[in-house]
Amino acid sequence: MNVNENGNEISITPEILPFHELIGLFVCAKRPKDPSFNDLSGVVVDETKNTLQIETVSGFLRTVPKSGTEFTFKLPENSETGRISVTIQGNILLSQPQNRINRIKNLRKFRN
Numbered sequence: 001m002n003v004n005e006n007g008n009e010i011s012i013t014p015e016i017l018p019f020h021e022l023i024g025l026f027v028c029a030k031r032p033k034d035p036s037f038n039d040l041s042g043v044v045v046d047e048t049k050n051t052l053q054i055e056t057v058s059g060f061l062r063t064v065p066k067s068g069t070e071f072t073f074k075l076p077e078n079s080e081t082g083r084i085s086v087t088i089q090g091n092i093l094l095s096q097p098q099n100r101i102n103r104i105k106n107l108r109k110f111r112n
Contacts, residue, residue: 012025013075014084017086017088018088018092018093022047022073022097023044023047024044025074025075025076026041026043026074027042027043027044027074028041028071028072029041029069030069030071030087032064032065032069033065033067033069037064040054040062040064041056041057042054042057042062045061047097048096049095050094052066052093066093067090067091069090071093072087073085073087
């Protein structure tokens with residue numbers, strides 16, 4: 001669970017994952033343009049507009065381009081759904097992280 005600015009717990013859902021903070025999530029890269037990244041998995045430790053930096057289980061840091069790569073994220077376990085995986089095309093994530101996160105804040109305000 002993550003906490004919003006009011007201190008309330010919020011869960012990451014498949015619908016909001018493209019807008020959410022990705023650092024700390026377990027991820028697996030699939031079908032990248034560079035085959036050396038295929039099936040690379042680990043925890044997202046940093047993100048830029050165009051890349052995800054992944055720390056592998058063996059402790060190596062690899063920088064994977066978002067463009068042309070499919071990512072499967074494991075969402076944190078939640079009591080309603082358990083632990084689920086969500087696959088997203090990296091092109092959808094091409095944005096500065098802070099801008100993507102601000103979009104979900106605006107979307108939530110609009111829904112309320």
